[in-house]
């Protein structure tokens with residue numbers, strides 16, 4: 001199964017998702033997914049209380065027009081599988097929860113007109129020890145176009161806008 005690791009960074013398109021002022025961080029999900037998804041964490045949560053990257057664009061640039069996957073992850077996801085969210089996690093919407101895994105599933109739920117769903121809920125303080133520099137992220141090579149050198153915000157902004165332009169020109 002392809003595993004997406006939530007990323008914490010700023011871009012003009014998505015807003016400020018930085019964590020504690022770090023330019024790019026990634027939360028490693030492997031241990032959490034393999035060991036911490038226990039039934040006692042499952043809660044029914046209102047979708048509007050969850051921040052997810054691209055939320056303010058809905059219904060544009062999401063779903064079948066998703067800018068990260070050209071709609072492929074959206075089409076093939078299973079919205080009946082609970083997503084993973086955390087509270088005590090900063091987000092540009094100042095929502096109670098931040099989506100960690102399940103961004104395409106929540107798009108599906110929203111397009112279906114749902115207002116709530118089940119999620120695995122974490123206190124982010126409990127799992128922030130899994131934060132790491134993005135250069136350790138195995139997905140880096142196909143997500144940065146090789147232009148991010150880790151040196152500062154300017155390069156992050158550039159690579160993000162480049163990536164969006166590339167997607168739009170397809």
Ligand SMILES: [Zn+2]
Pocket residue numbers: 066067068069070071072073074104
């Ligand atoms: Zn996508």
